[in-house]
Amino acid sequence: MVKEFIVFIGILRCMVALLLLVLGGAPLFAQQRASDGAAAKAQARRPAPQQNSLQRLTAGTVFRDCADCPEMVVIAPGSVSVRAANGDAGQAGREDPQHSLAIAHALGLGKYEVTKAQFARFVQESGHTASGGCFVWSGGRYWQDASKDWRDPGFAQTDNDPVVCVNWGDAKAYAAWLSKKAGRSYRLPTEAEWEYAARAGVQTPRPWGGDAGDACRYANVADASAKRDVPGTTTWVFHECDDQHAYTAPVGSYPPNAFGLYDTLGNAWEWVEDCFGDDNPGANGAEATSQECGRRMLRGGGWVDSPAFVSYDFRFFIGPDDRDFYIGFRVARTD
Numbered sequence: 001m002v003k004e005f006i007v008f009i010g011i012l013r014c015m016v017a018l019l020l021l022v023l024g025g026a027p028l029f030a031q032q033r034a035s036d037g038a039a040a041k042a043q044a045r046r047p048a049p050q051q052n053s054l055q056r057l058t059a060g061t062v063f064r065d066c067a068d069c070p071e072m073v074v075i076a077p078g079s080v081s082v083r084a085a086n087g088d089a090g091q092a093g094r095e096d097p098q099h100s101l102a103i104a105h106a107l108g109l110g111k112y113e114v115t116k117a118q119f120a121r122f123v124q125e126s127g128h129t130a131s132g133g134c135f136v137w138s139g140g141r142y143w144q145d146a147s148k149d150w151r152d153p154g155f156a157q158t159d160n161d162p163v164v165c166v167n168w169g170d171a172k173a174y175a176a177w178l179s180k181k182a183g184r185s186y187r188l189p190t191e192a193e194w195e196y197a198a199r200a201g202v203q204t205p206r207p208w209g210g211d212a213g214d215a216c217r218y219a220n221v222a223d224a225s226a227k228r229d230v231p232g233t234t235t236w237v238f239h240e241c242d243d244q245h246a247y248t249a250p251v252g253s254y255p256p257n258a259f260g261l262y263d264t265l266g267n268a269w270e271w272v273e274d275c276f277g278d279d280n281p282g283a284n285g286a287e288a289t290s291q292e293c294g295r296r297m298l299r300g301g302g303w304v305d306s307p308a309f310v311s312y313d314f315r316f317f318i319g320p321d322d323r324d325f326y327i328g329f330r331v332a333r334t335d
Contacts, residue, residue, distance in 0.1 A: 110330035140232025219266030268328035
């Protein structure tokens, strides 16, 4: 009798446990699953603080912060001593004597110049207006054509060509839009950052040395194609070679530098952050802001340029509101 009672109590406990599981356990488990799912979704929405951190990525790493973001290359901190070659044609311009360039922080820099397609996406999403005409080469003269803009700079482009006919404000607006979209701080590179990254350790003004005839293996410059296909260029000075592109070329058409950046010389001139000034680019990559800001600096030369202007150390300036058929930009980012 005692044994039967013990068995009965055991069965009763099992039935009570089963009843509690049915009445209370399933909702509790469901609640736990819902809680776990909500936590997972919240974690997914929360930006990963270390994702694409420049401090964690190795030099040369290529990354992208969002689907519409440009590819960026990690540039490690460092320094390089640079010099202008004696008697170099580029010394007739805003080229500086021997000096040292350094950046004290890791930098993300656009692998390519910003393309026409990337700029179009920005305009479409932001509603930014980059109109008001553009300075073009037409009829054998350089003049402002009110009908031209980045969509039609006066010559045919592919979507993968660098955007041109954009002023400094347009470039800054693109960087601000990108910052909001990616949740990261995008901007234009400083002049020092640009030159340090463009050189990639090269101390001389150009990677091809002093022979302008070698330029076409490295960059899109004023060449035999431009001489043949661009009307009214009898007064231009050309490189004695053929790079196969009369106007702009799709980004990445020529070999990258040692840091993995494309078109740092030629194709399109590139806006940088800095104000115009007579000094060398800022120390440790800093932006030069305490000078005359009615004009902004440009670097790198373009498809329209003679050997004198296609040089790492040639410094050019123009009004920040000017839009020209040879000027584009690339973006930079720091953590």
